[in-house]
Amino acid sequence: MADTGITALRSSPLAHLADRMRAAAVTGARGVTLRELPFLHMVNVRVDPSSAAAGRIETALGAPLPRRCGDTTASGPRTVLWLGPDEWLVLSRSDEAAASREALGQDPGSVVDVSANRTTLELSGPSARQVLEKGCPLDLHPRSFGPGRAVSTTVGPVAVLLWQTDDAPTYRLLPRSSFADYLGRWIVDAMSEFGGPEVL
Amino acid sequence: MLLITCPWCGPRDETEYHYGGQAHVPHPEAPSDLTDEQWAAYVFFRDNPKGPFAERWMHATGCRRWFNVLRDTATHEVLTTYRLDEPRPGGTR
Ligand SMILES: [Zn+2]
Numbered sequence: 001m002a003d004t005g006i007t008a009l010r011s012s013p014l015a016h017l018a019d020r021m022r023a024a025a026v027t028g029a030r031g032v033t034l035r036e037l038p039f040l041h042m043v044n045v046r047v048d049p050s051s052a053a054a055g056r057i058e059t060a061l062g063a064p065l066p067r068r069c070g071d072t073t074a075s076g077p078r079t080v081l082w083l084g085p086d087e088w089l090v091l092s093r094s095d096e097a098a099a100s101r102e103a104l105g106q107d108p109g110s111v112v113d114v115s116a117n118r119t120t121l122e123l124s125g126p127s128a129r130q131v132l133e134k135g136c137p138l139d140l141h142p143r144s145f146g147p148g149r150a151v152s153t154t155v156g157p158v159a160v161l162l163w164q165t166d167d168a169p170t171y172r173l174l175p176r177s178s179f180a181d182y183l184g185r186w187i188v189d190a191m192s193e194f195g196g197p198e199v200l
Numbered sequence: 201m202l203l204i205t206c207p208w209c210g211p212r213d214e215t216e217y218h219y220g221g222q223a224h225v226p227h228p229e230a231p232s233d234l235t236d237e238q239w240a241a242y243v244f245f246r247d248n249p250k251g252p253f254a255e256r257w258m259h260a261t262g263c264r265r266w267f268n269v270l271r272d273t274a275t276h277e278v279l280t281t282y283r284l285d286e287p288r289p290g291g292t293r
Contacts, residue, residue: 069209069263084263085208137213151209152262154216159261 012038013119013180017188024188026195032125034187036180037172040120043090043097044083047109056103057111061090072150072163081150081161089114089161118161119180123187124170127194132171134190136162156186202276206259207267207283220256222246223268224288250274254288257281 014021014036025033047054049065058064062075066082073080078092090100101111123131129140135156139145150163160183161174175183193199202214228234228242247253253273258266270279270289280289 069206084265087263137215153212154261 007039010039012036013177014038014121014184017181017184020188021184024191026125026127026191030127030194030198032123032127032131032191032194034121034123034184034191036184037120037122040115041092041095041097042113042115042118042174043092043100044110044112044114045088045090045100045104046086046111047104047107048086051107051109053104053107053109056105057100060099060103070149070151072148074148079150079163081163083152083161117176118174119177121173121175121180121184121187122170123173124168126168127191128169128171131187131190131194132162135186138162140164155183158183158186202271202278204257204269204278205281206262206265207281208265209259209262212259212262216259216261218258218260220258220266223254223256248273252279252290 015038018036021034021036025031045057045065047057047065049067054065061078061080063073063078063080065080065088066073069082071082078090078096081089081091083089090096095113097111097113104111132140132155136153138151138153145164147164147166147169150161152159152161154160155162155173155175158175158179161172163172163174164170165172173183173187203211204214204217205211206217225242225246228238231239234242251272251274252270255269255271256266257269258264267281267283268286268288269281271277272279282289
């Protein structure tokens with residue numbers, strides 16, 4: 001579907017690095033790829049998880065609000081990430097803020113479209129975990145992190161939401177838009193060693 | 201590097217947190233009634249113990265919540281962490 005109207009005019013935070021990221025791809029047993037998934041919809045939800053409004057929002061989302069750090073829930077192409085004890089980020093392919101806002105009604109809380117706050121980087125391949133381990137203080141080994149886990153942390157000096165989506169492994173990194181350029185270049189640099197033979 | 205356990209997110213490196221100074225410093229009930237000396241004592245004067253010290257920390261790159269840490273200022277050992285609505289473990293201050 002061709003973009004029409006105002007969406008045809010927008011540019012993503014990493015559009016200017018698309019070629020650099022594509023050229024950085026490594027294939028084979030040490031493979032790793034990086035790309036931007038621009039313009040995903042993100043809705044920040046804040047509500048008391050024990051309130052009736054939270055229940056209505058869960059019904060509207062078709063998925064429970066995860067109650068623990070690291071947990072995610074999903075309903076079709078929609079994923080709910082835990083941000084805090086009363087705060088979540090709903091990721092989706094289409095604009096869905098209205099349904100949650102309606103579910104909240106006049107009760108205490110907030111539902112805010114924050115799609116422009118962050119962009120999404122997808123890092124995938126057998127070496128993806130090693131690339132992240134160069135600059136992430138968390139234990140990303142499968143014994144403590146895996147598909148369906150998402151946390152706020154840092155990669156390099158950049159604060160990101162880090163979400164693992166499959167066993168490839170594939171990670172999605174969500175930096176704030178103004179930090180995306182630095183993070184994109186940081187990851188491209190971290191990927192470069194995997195293009196050569198392993199140095200033991 | 202300190203390893204601090206956020207009450208919500210679990211153990212994370214010190215670099216994920218911001219320091220917020222001494223915990224359990226109550227805001228004056230009637231600030232306009234204070235003398236300059238009393239206001240200065242509230243704003244600027246803090247304990248400086250050698251040993252366990254209750255401090256506020258904020259999980260800046262994580263859940264962004266404030267909480268309290270009981271830390272030994274001599275050894276840097278993090279003795280415990282607790283939420284703002286919980287009393288200091290072991291009492292006092
Ligand atoms: Zn936390």
